[in-house]
Amino acid sequence: MALLDIDNLHAKIDGEHGKEILKGLSLKVNPGEVHAIMGPNGSGKSTLSYILAGKEDYEVTDGTVTLDGEDLLEMEIDERAAKGVFLAFQYPVEVPGVATMTFLRASLNAQRKKRGEAEVSTPDFLRLVKDKAAHLGINQDMLRRGVNVGFSGGEKKRAEILQMAILEPKLCVLDETDSGLDIDALKVVSEGVNALRSPDRAMIVITHYQRLLNHIVPDFVHVMNKGRIVRSGGKELALELEANGYAEYQQDAA
Amino acid sequence: MNADIRPIRTQAEQAILASLATVPEGGDRLADLRRAAARSFEENGLPHRRVEEWKYTDLRSLMREAVPVAGAAAVAEADARACLLRGVEARRIVIANGAVVPELSDLADLEEGLSLTTFAAAMAAGDEVLSRIGGIVPSRYDASLALNTALARDGVVITVTPGAAIARPVHVAHVFAGGTAAAMYDRSLVVVGAGASFTYAESFEGADGLAYQANSATEFVVGDGAHLDVVRLQEEGASAFHLSTLLFDVGRDSKVHAFTFGLGAAVARTTLYATLSGEDSHVGFNGATLLKGRQHADSTLFLDHQVPGCESRELFKTVLDDSARGVFQGKIVVRQAAQKTDGRMMSRALVLGDEAEMDNKPELEIFADDVQCGHGATCGAIDDDLLFYLRARGIPKKEAQSLLVQAFVGEAVETVEHDGLREALVERAEAWLAARA
Numbered sequence: 131m132a133l134l135d136i137d138n139l140h141a142k143i144d145g146e147h148g149k150e151i152l153k154g155l156s157l158k159v160n161p162g163e164v165h166a167i168m169g170p171n172g173s174g175k176s177t178l179s180y181i182l183a184g185k186e187d188y189e190v191t192d193g194t195v196t197l198d199g200e201d202l203l204e205m206e207i208d209e210r211a212a213k214g215v216f217l218a219f220q221y222p223v224e225v226p227g228v229a230t231m232t233f234l235r236a237s238l239n240a241q242r243k244k245r246g247e248a249e250v251s252t253p254d255f256l257r258l259v260k261d262k263a264a265h266l267g268i269n270q271d272m273l274r275r276g277v278n279v280g281f282s283g284g285e286k287k288r289a290e291i292l293q294m295a296i297l298e299p300k301l302c303v304l305d306e307t308d309s310g311l312d313i314d315a316l317k318v319v320s321e322g323v324n325a326l327r328s329p330d331r332a333m334i335v336i337t338h339y340q341r342l343l344n345h346i347v348p349d350f351v352h353v354m355n356k357g358r359i360v361r362s363g364g365k366e367l368a369l370e371l372e373a374n375g376y377a378e379y380q381q382d383a384a
Numbered sequence: 385m386n387a388d389i390r391p392i393r394t395q396a397e398q399a400i401l402a403s404l405a406t407v408p409e410g411g412d413r414l415a416d417l418r419r420a421a422a423r424s425f426e427e428n429g430l431p432h433r434r435v436e437e438w439k440y441t442d443l444r445s446l447m448r449e450a451v452p453v454a455g456a457a458a459v460a461e462a463d464a465r466a467c468l469l470r471g472v473e474a475r476r477i478v479i480a481n482g483a484v485v486p487e488l489s490d491l492a493d494l495e496e497g498l499s500l501t502t503f504a505a506a507m508a509a510g511d512e513v514l515s516r517i518g519g520i521v522p523s524r525y526d527a528s529l530a531l532n533t534a535l536a537r538d539g540v541v542i543t544v545t546p547g548a549a550i551a552r553p554v555h556v557a558h559v560f561a562g563g564t565a566a567a568m569y570d571r572s573l574v575v576v577g578a579g580a581s582f583t584y585a586e587s588f589e590g591a592d593g594l595a596y597q598a599n600s601a602t603e604f605v606v607g608d609g610a611h612l613d614v615v616r617l618q619e620e621g622a623s624a625f626h627l628s629t630l631l632f633d634v635g636r637d638s639k640v641h642a643f644t645f646g647l648g649a650a651v652a653r654t655t656l657y658a659t660l661s662g663e664d665s666h667v668g669f670n671g672a673t674l675l676k677g678r679q680h681a682d683s684t685l686f687l688d689h690q691v692p693g694c695e696s697r698e699l700f701k702t703v704l705d706d707s708a709r710g711v712f713q714g715k716i717v718v719r720q721a722a723q724k725t726d727g728r729m730m731s732r733a734l735v736l737g738d739e740a741e742m743d744n745k746p747e748l749e750i751f752a753d754d755v756q757c758g759h760g761a762t763c764g765a766i767d768d769d770l771l772f773y774l775r776a777r778g779i780p781k782k783e784a785q786s787l788l789v790q791a792f793v794g795e796a797v798e799t800v801e802h803d804g805l806r807e808a809l810v811e812r813a814e815a816w817l818a819a820r821a
């Protein structure tokens with residue numbers, strides 16, 4: 131059974147005259163697979179990631195999404211996280227006044243609690259964070275600040291991957307994690323992501339650049355346009371897109 | 385003034401007038417003050433919404449009950465009631481039903497440089513320090529303060545000798561320990577000598593079911609170069625009425641910081657007056673108010689910059705759940721002589737309840753030309769994007785809201801310098817949030 135099964139998903143912006151953004155999107159993701167989604171600005175990539183995470187600004191008008199066979203769309207936002215959905219945000223927000231460590235711990239323990247697991251002890255938690263943070267080049271000073279507060283664009287992306295490493299989700303959705311990263315940071319972050327690759331974890335990597343896919347090598351590449359997946363292929367598709375752009379798809383769909 | 389259109393006296397006013405009849409005749413200055421205060425109440429009565437300073441807190445219609453002045457509290461009952469801030473290492477004084485309870489108060493073994501007595505004892509002894517009472521006179525009639533001046537008979541009188549650094553806070557626990565609703569009044573005076581430093585904490589509490597009325601006022605006289613911290617925690621019973629007034633006379637080069645934390649009472653009004661009468665001093669008034677149900681709480685500030693070069697900072701945070709009502713009024717007056725004044729005032733409200741309401745009224749009145757002053761007010765709900773972010777990491781909605789509310793309140797609470805007191809306030813905020821979840 132697929133880990134994630136999206137079938138004919140239609141979604142619009144919530145509200146009476148909300149415009150339709152996803153227009154019949156289907157995608158199956160099996161455990162262990164890495165899927166890359168590419169596509170022009172405004173094609174609905176972030177919208178898809180938000181709908182998977184449960185953001186309330188959208189209304190699903192048709193289609194189904196299941197995670198491990200369960201109806202994902204019926205679940206509360208935090209319930210989805212506990213079931214293993216993780217979204218690395220394109221634009222992570224700053225949360226002033228909530229200490230990073232408090233936030234990480236609250237997240238981890240809330241998920242564990244919902245899954246019927248014991249809370250992590252303070253020493254175990256501190257060790258876990260220290261270890262993962264060191265690998266991602268996140269220093270203690272950043273951990274002492276409020277969540278993402280005053281972080282540079284690249285630091286925010288690294289912090290997202292730190293959260294992912296600590297929470298060990300089943301389905302990782304990375305929305306333009308490479309944007310804003312310098313060349314070295316891109317390597318560090320990619321290594322962090324690759325370290326999480328495993329036979330029972332799947333990833334959806336949204337990106338505009340083939341460069342990231344040199345580091346995180348995908349099993350499949352999909353082209354998204356106007357709320358639909360218009361073409362799928364292997365990793366070589368990314369190279370083709372890099373060379374030719376999206377012109378041909380945009381004409382097709384127009 | 386407008387005597388012809390004054391409405392007939394309410395039941396509450398009549399009861400208060402009956403209490404005022406007991407204000408004794410006497411010869412000294414204090415007695416004169418008390419009678420003058422009683423007369424001003426007789427003339428003006430309880431303020432209502434057409435009185436500018438009470439526009440949003442119409443005492444006349446809010447204070448319906450007429451309750452008698454409280455009798456003495458039983459010591460055991462007072463002891464059982466005084467729970468707040470008990471974990472904080474401090475010199476504890478208990479005022480129950482408006483009178484100091486000596487059995488529960490650390491009146492002996494005073495640190496060098498600290499003198500502490502009861503207001504009643506100071507009055508009986510004709511203590512010279514009481515000449516400082518009534519030193520700050522609000523520019524307009526203030527019913528809450530007038531009633532306090534007329535009716536309070538006890539409280540604490542503290543003097544810190546010039547230069548003394550008193551490390552251990554004095555904590556005055558105000559409790560209502562009566563079996564039936566009653567009114568209580570207490571008045572305190574704190575004189576901090578030049579160059580001295582002192583921390584004064586207060587707490588307010590009482591039974592939930594009783595519509596008792598608490599009225600407390602404290603005057604602070606802060607000497608040149610002195611440092612005073614005031615921390616108050618108001619958790620009156622859920623049906624109570626809380627009226628309190630803090631008055632500060634701030635000397636040159638001094639530093640005064642007051643933090644008011646309000647969680648309790650059905651209706652609460654706290655008024656702070658500061659007269660900056662010495663140059664180059666710094667005043668920080670901060671506060672947080674957490675309201676739920678149908679609670680009504682009003683924080684009103686008056687800062688009077690009379691001399692050049694002073695700085696004042698105010699940050700008030702209000703969290704409103706259910707159909708609670710919050711009020712913030714702040715007025716900074718900068719007199720013509722007060723050049724180089726730097727005053728900043730900010731009120732922020734976080735609205736959780738659908739029916740909740742906040743009224744903000746910050747004002748500047750500037751007569752000097754070379755000043756830096758600003759004020760602002762915001763009022764909004766929890767940021768959905770922040771809430772989504774936390775929930776997307778697995779934190780349930782209520783818990784995520786709690787974290788965000790704590791962060792909101794934390795910015796104000798963090799200004800409390802004393803570690804033990806600050807931690808105690810954080811703990812009270814957490815308890816409030818836990819009760820909500």
Ligand SMILES: Nc1ncnc2c1ncn2[C@@H]1O[C@H](COP(=O)(O)OP(=O)(O)OP(=O)(O)O)[C@@H](O)[C@H]1O
Nearest residue numbers: 143151169170171172173174175176177178187220
């Ligand atoms: N909450 C919203 N309200 C109004 N329009 C929205 C909202 N969310 C998305 N849209 C619109 O939906 C379309 C798809 O947006 P989305 O962010 O999903 O695109 P994207 O593929 O992630 O683009 P990019 O590559 O620029 O990140 C855009 O036209 C966008 O303006």
Ligand SMILES: [Mg+2]
Nearest residue numbers: 175176177220
């Ligand atoms: Mg996007």
